[in-house]
Amino acid sequence: MQEYFMRRKSIRKVFVLIDGSLPPQKIDSEFLEVLHEDGINFAIIVTKVDKINQSDAHKYMEARKAEYKKVIKKVPEILISSSVK
Numbered sequence: 001m002q003e004y005f006m007r008r009k010s011i012r013k014v015f016v017l018i019d020g021s022l023p024p025q026k027i028d029s030e031f032l033e034v035l036h037e038d039g040i041n042f043a044i045i046v047t048k049v050d051k052i053n054q055s056d057a058h059k060y061m062e063a064r065k066a067e068y069k070k071v072i073k074k075v076p077e078i079l080i081s082s083s084v085k
Contacts, residue, residue, distance in 0.1 A: 050082035
């Protein structure tokens with residue numbers, strides 16, 4: 001996938017879907033790190049946030065942001081997705 005993104009100059013941004021009902025996964029962080037290191041513009045879409053309560057969702061997002069800052073030294077654009085709302 002990395003090679004595909006590097007060769008396709010027409011791709012402006014990659015949207016990475018991350019399951020918001022699961023704790024942060026190592027494979028997600030590793031993939032974001034690769035995108036960042038290769039200079040590939042990306043945004044994160046956190047899905048399934050309707051499956052957790054608002055308080056947990058807030059804690060989850062803060063933990064994610066801290067993780068991203070640690071791994072890629074910045075907080076990328078993060079969009080929230082819910083099938084209910």
